[in-house]
Amino acid sequence: MPLLTDYLAFGNIHFQNKTYLPEMIQSNIDEVFRCITQKSISNSPFVFLFAPNHIKTVYAVFGIIKAGKICVLVDPGQGKLEVEDMVKTTPPGAIIHVNKASDSFNYNEEFEFKHYMLSEAKLQGLDDVCLVLYTAASDGFAKAAMLTYKNMLADGFALVHNGLLMESVSCSLIGYHHLFAFQTGILAPALIQSNILIIDSKDFTSLRETGTQFVENKIDHLYTVPMVFNFLKKIPGIEQCFKNAKNIVSGGCKLNSHLFNIYKDLFGVEIHEGYGLTEASPICAWHRPLDSIKIDSVGRAFSCCEIMILNTDGQKLEQGKTGEICIKGENVFKGYYNNIPSTEDSLKNGILHTGDLGKLDDDGYLYLTGLKKEMLNLSGNKVYPAEVARLIKKHCNVLTCEIKGRETESNQPSVIATVRLRNSTETSQKDLKHWCRENITGYKVPREWVFI
Amino acid sequence: MDQTTKEKIFSILQNTTGVDPLSLQWEKPIRDQIDLDSMQFMAIVSKLENDLGIELPLSVMEAETMSQFMDELDKELGK
Numbered sequence: 001m002p003l004l005t006d007y008l009a010f011g012n013i014h015f016q017n018k019t020y021l022p023e024m025i026q027s028n029i030d031e032v033f034r035c036i037t038q039k040s041i042s043n044s045p046f047v048f049l050f051a052p053n054h055i056k057t058v059y060a061v062f063g064i065i066k067a068g069k070i071c072v073l074v075d076p077g078q079g080k081l082e083v084e085d086m087v088k089t090t091p092p093g094a095i096i097h098v099n100k101a102s103d104s105f106n107y108n109e110e111f112e113f114k115h116y117m118l119s120e121a122k123l124q125g126l127d128d129v130c131l132v133l134y135t136a137a138s139d140g141f142a143k144a145a146m147l148t149y150k151n152m153l154a155d156g157f158a159l160v161h162n163g164l165l166m167e168s169v170s171c172s173l174i175g176y177h178h179l180f181a182f183q184t185g186i187l188a189p190a191l192i193q194s195n196i197l198i199i200d201s202k203d204f205t206s207l208r209e210t211g212t213q214f215v216e217n218k219i220d221h222l223y224t225v226p227m228v229f230n231f232l233k234k235i236p237g238i239e240q241c242f243k244n245a246k247n248i249v250s251g252g253c254k255l256n257s258h259l260f261n262i263y264k265d266l267f268g269v270e271i272h273e274g275y276g277l278t279e280a281s282p283i284c285a286w287h288r289p290l291d292s293i294k295i296d297s298v299g300r301a302f303s304c305c306e307i308m309i310l311n312t313d314g315q316k317l318e319q320g321k322t323g324e325i326c327i328k329g330e331n332v333f334k335g336y337y338n339n340i341p342s343t344e345d346s347l348k349n350g351i352l353h354t355g356d357l358g359k360l361d362d363d364g365y366l367y368l369t370g371l372k373k374e375m376l377n378l379s380g381n382k383v384y385p386a387e388v389a390r391l392i393k394k395h396c397n398v399l400t401c402e403i404k405g406r407e408t409e410s411n412q413p414s415v416i417a418t419v420r421l422r423n424s425t426e427t428s429q430k431d432l433k434h435w436c437r438e439n440i441t442g443y444k445v446p447r448e449w450v451f452i
Numbered sequence: 453m454d455q456t457t458k459e460k461i462f463s464i465l466q467n468t469t470g471v472d473p474l475s476l477q478w479e480k481p482i483r484d485q486i487d488l489d490s491m492q493f494m495a496i497v498s499k500l501e502n503d504l505g506i507e508l509p510l511s512v513m514e515a516e517t518m519s520q521f522m523d524e525l526d527k528e529l530g531k
Contacts, residue, residue, distance in 0.1 A: 077489065175491075202489035207510055227491075227498055234510045375459055413483040414467070433470055442492060 004130045004149040005066040008190050014217045015055045015198040032063020035107050036209040038050050044093035045069050045126055050076045051176045053200045056098045058186055065130045072132045075177040081391045090144050091116035091306045101151055104271035133179055135278045137387035138373045154330035155281035158188055158304040159188035163246055168218055171197040173224035180251050182424040184223040211235035220244050225252035225380040227260055242267040251276055254378025257295045273298050279352055281331040288403045297365040305329025309360055322359045322369050326354040361384040376405040376413045381443040383415060390443050395435055397421050397428055417446035453526045464503055468496045478518040
């Protein structure tokens with residue numbers, strides 16, 4: 001069985017004012033590979049990687065995959081309760097916590113090997129899986145989406161064919177635990193010796209410095225979310241960065257036309273909006289470099305897949321009619337690990353049912369119109385009310401909890417919790433909020449509380 | 453900055469961080485007192501921009517302490 005790492009051909013990686021050459025990158029990947037191969041004490045193929053935007057994340061992801069293991073990409077800020085759930089679903093053979101203070105691993109401190117043993121049945125069907133990401137918690141439980149090397153390559157090469165060149169420099173200004181960032185910011189460039197700029201999206205203490213890095217490294221492919229585009233435009237001299245821009249892409253959530261027009265007017269660049277989801281490796285649609293931009297649309301089907309709009313009976317709808325967005329192609333994931341019912345709900349005859357609603361126009365442009373699934377989109381971070389309510393109910397003083405989204409003036413939904421406590425006092429209410437901040441991923445913690 | 457605007461800002465900060473701004477030490481770095489990464493800080497500033505209806509400069513993002521943050525907002529609101 002070929003491995004994803006068999007297809008890699010690194011260019012240079014620029015990180016924190018240092019350039020890492022391909023042979024240096026490869027040698028560090030090999031070190032991770034050797035460490036995992038020699039020290040593993042479990043038959044579990046899963047290796048958790050708490051993945052900041054850092055050079056060592058690149059070494060770790062590909063070292064894990066080269067060792068024939070499956071990399072579970074985890075948000076470094078993931079809450080304790082969600083991590084406990086992940087450990088139950090995909091017991092890890094190792095856990096890697098990247099220490100951001102250095103650029104090479106201290107294996108004794110950053111790698112933790114575990115004893116979990118999986119039954120033969122639970123090891124079945126994993127041979128071609130290289131990545132797992134947790135997502136789709138609409139029923140309260142995040143699921144382990146399995147991505148094969150073929151899935152990742154299909155989407156990666158589609159990206160390459162959409163204008164990525166050897167001399168390009170790509171930068172994803174979103175956390176690498178989002179597949180959109182990993183695919184655009186690491187994997188696709190690494191398929192064709194293209195160059196990468198890594199910026200720690202959670203820790204860019206000075207945006208001015210980020211702007212300088214963009215200009216100095218001559219980035220021409222930039223991928224991020226609308227909120228970050230809103231801040232990048234404030235950086236003095238940032239127009240230099242966009243002079244040679246080839247692909248400026250926005251994903252994660254809706255890009256408003258006002259921001260699009262500002263970039264066009266100020267910098268002469270058109271932000272290309274796209275659409276995707278983890279289960280599709282992740283890009284399904286976008287405005288390709290030569291496509292004319294249709295504002296409000298997320299572009300046309302990516303070259304590795306077909307987009308169809310289906311009604312509730314699974315029949316294809318004609319252009320202009322709204323239905324569920326469904327995806328067919330090599331980028332469609334393998335399924336959710338150890339979860340046949342959820343896999344059967346999302347994958348029908350190999351077609352991915354996204355749970356998103358939309359329509360196609362006569363030119364094949366896709367327009368998102370709503371959601372079939374219950375989910376809130378907070379600047380690209382997806383929050384599932386059912387999951388948050390379930391996690392809050394783990395607190396011993398909580399009797400009932402309901403989570404809802406509320407539209408605000410800023411068009412950003414606010415997460416509201418309505419909670420009934422066994423013993424409700426000002427102190428116990430404060431305790432619960434504090435407990436949530438300590439145990440649940442930050443962006444999922446409700447910002448508004450109603451105690452009944 | 454008038455009292456109503458100040459209260460609106462405090463309410464946004466409290467709702468977005470879960471922490472009462474008055475409970476912070478205003479001369480010490482905000483990030484030493486609240487667990488915030490750059491993306492979360494950006495989300496707060498975006499919300500302030502939207503709710504106050506103003507475009508905030510980069511200097512607001514670069515404020516280290518609560519005092520500096522409020523001073524920067526005061527400057528912009530006074531324009």
